Amino acid sequence: MESMILRNYRDSDAGAISELFREVYGDQYAQTEVYLPCLISQKHAQKRWHSLVAVQGEKIRGHATLFRQATNAQDAELALSVVHPDTRGQHIATRLGEQLLTHAQALGCRSVSIKQVTHHPYSQRMASRLGFHNTGLLPDYVRSPFGCKTPETLVLGVRAIDGYQRPLPEQTWPASCHSFMQRLSEMFGVANSMPRWRGAPVQLEQHGNRHEMLLEKLDPPLLNELKTLPRHWLISIRLNLSRHFAADLHSLNDLGFAFTGLAPALDNRGGWLALFHRGCRPRKLALHCPHIQQLHDQAQRQLALGARPDA
Known part of the structure; x- marks a missing residue:
C-alpha cells in the first residue's frame, strides 16, 4: 500500500476535493461551496482558505482547511475536515489539523475555533487531541450531513495560538x-x-x-x-x-x-x-x-x- 503524504493545496486539487466530499457525504454536506470546484479555487485565490490534503498515490483521501473571514483576520476556523472511509484509523484528520494549527501561528492568528458534530464522537475526540477547549453548544445549527431528518447540533471549541489570551x-x-x-x-x-x-x-x-x-x-x-x-x-x-x-x-x-x-x-x-x-x-x-x-x-x-x- 502506498504511503499517505500530506501537502499544501494546489489549484488543480479543487475538482478532486469536491469529489471527495461527494463520496463521503453525498449531497448532504451543509457547506455547499464544496460542491463547486470553482468556489474552492476562488476561496483559495482570495486567501480566505488555506488547505492541506492527504494524498495516497494520485488520489486525494483527506482534506482540511483553515478558514478566515478576511485575509487580515486574526481569528480562524479549522473546518471542512473530511477523510475517505477507506483510510480512517490513521489519524489523518488529526495530522492535517496539527499542521494547520502551526500554519495559523505563521499567519499571525490569535486563536482558532472548531465546530464538532455530535452525531458521532470522532470530531470531538480529534478536537480534544488538538488542544481545543470546548466553550459552547450550537443547537440545531446545520442540516445534518448524515441524512438525519433533524438538524445537527455542534460543539464549539477554541484554542489560543502562541500564548494569546482572550480574557x-x-x-x-x-x-x-x-x-x-x-x-x-x-x-x-x-x-x-x-x-x-x-x-x-x-x-x-x-x-x-x-x-x-x-x-x-x-x-x-x-x-x-x-x-x-x-x-x-x-x-x-x-x-x-x-x-x-x-x-x-x-x-x-x-x-x-x-x-x-x-x-x-x-x-x-x-x-x-x-x-x-x-x-x-x-x-x-x-x-x-x-x-x-x-x-x-x-x-x-x-x-x-x-x-x-x-x-
Missing part, C-alpha cells in the same frame, strides 16, 4: 453556570476592561429556519421587542459578554432562552459572545466533554420546563 470580563458568575464559566475564566484569563464593540448594535440574519441575532447589549425596549417574536421560531442570540452577564442571563431566561456557552467574537477585537437559544428541539446527546454534556443537559431541562434556573 472574560471579571465578575461573580451566576450560580446556574458558575462552574462552567469559572473554568473558562481559568483557561482564557479575566480582565477588568473589554474591547469596544464594532458594528451595528442589533443585527439579524436568517439561516434556514434559524433566526440569528448579534447584540451589543440588552435594554428594556429591546427585551420588549424580543417578547413579541413568535414562540415557535428557532432564535439564536449572540450577546456581547460583559459585566452585566448575570442580569442578561436573568432577562433572557425569563423569555425562555437557554444559555449554551460562549463563542469568540471574530472581528479582530477579541472578546466573547454569550450564546442563548430558544425553540430548539428536545434531544438526548452523549457528548465527549463532560462540561459541555452538563451544559447541554441543563439547557434541555430549562427549554422543556420553560423556566428560569436559579441565578
Whole structure:
C-alpha cells in the first residue's frame, strides 16, 4: 500500500476535493461551496482558505482547511475536515489539523475555533487531541450531513495560538453556570476592561429556519421587542459578554432562552459572545466533554420546563 503524504493545496486539487466530499457525504454536506470546484479555487485565490490534503498515490483521501473571514483576520476556523472511509484509523484528520494549527501561528492568528458534530464522537475526540477547549453548544445549527431528518447540533471549541489570551470580563458568575464559566475564566484569563464593540448594535440574519441575532447589549425596549417574536421560531442570540452577564442571563431566561456557552467574537477585537437559544428541539446527546454534556443537559431541562434556573 502506498504511503499517505500530506501537502499544501494546489489549484488543480479543487475538482478532486469536491469529489471527495461527494463520496463521503453525498449531497448532504451543509457547506455547499464544496460542491463547486470553482468556489474552492476562488476561496483559495482570495486567501480566505488555506488547505492541506492527504494524498495516497494520485488520489486525494483527506482534506482540511483553515478558514478566515478576511485575509487580515486574526481569528480562524479549522473546518471542512473530511477523510475517505477507506483510510480512517490513521489519524489523518488529526495530522492535517496539527499542521494547520502551526500554519495559523505563521499567519499571525490569535486563536482558532472548531465546530464538532455530535452525531458521532470522532470530531470531538480529534478536537480534544488538538488542544481545543470546548466553550459552547450550537443547537440545531446545520442540516445534518448524515441524512438525519433533524438538524445537527455542534460543539464549539477554541484554542489560543502562541500564548494569546482572550480574557472574560471579571465578575461573580451566576450560580446556574458558575462552574462552567469559572473554568473558562481559568483557561482564557479575566480582565477588568473589554474591547469596544464594532458594528451595528442589533443585527439579524436568517439561516434556514434559524433566526440569528448579534447584540451589543440588552435594554428594556429591546427585551420588549424580543417578547413579541413568535414562540415557535428557532432564535439564536449572540450577546456581547460583559459585566452585566448575570442580569442578561436573568432577562433572557425569563423569555425562555437557554444559555449554551460562549463563542469568540471574530472581528479582530477579541472578546466573547454569550450564546442563548430558544425553540430548539428536545434531544438526548452523549457528548465527549463532560462540561459541555452538563451544559447541554441543563439547557434541555430549562427549554422543556420553560423556566428560569436559579441565578
